[in-house]
Amino acid sequence: MQEYATEYRYGTKWNEDSKVLYKFMECKICGAFDKCCENSTSITCWECVNEMCEPPEIKNKKNSGRPSGWHFMKQFIDKDGNVFYKGVEQLKLKGTMPPTEIIKKIKYTKKEKQKYTQEAAVKVAKLKKELKGLRWKKDKKVIMQRIKNYSKIMNGKFTESLIKKLFS
């Protein structure tokens, strides 16, 4: 058994007794003295332990390219053609069907909805004024259609296509 140098030092730290001798031993890797137990035969100092340990792993959420809840879907086919029935892979069916089209739904926040509702109300008021000044039916029809669309927003219909059409 390899022997390492040891020495006794009085406590210096807050959790040590300054009248008590503590055993120190050379780190088997770097040779720095570190406190050890009375019956230790070799030690690795905290610095070397730190170096041996991998830094904490920060896992990136891997984007599987699958929509949330795909494993609840009756049938889901990923971009590689893997077929799943309620999340269970159907190996025999691999590559037999086109990938499931993923429709990304945009969720609007309460604040955004409020903003769109207010804007829609303003637009509707303006359009109604505009409508009064119009003479021709075909012009009125265009405005009325726009009022109808803005009214949908005011009634709480926040579909992506509608929002894009009206507010961009």
Ligand SMILES: [Zn+2]
């Ligand atoms: Zn060390």
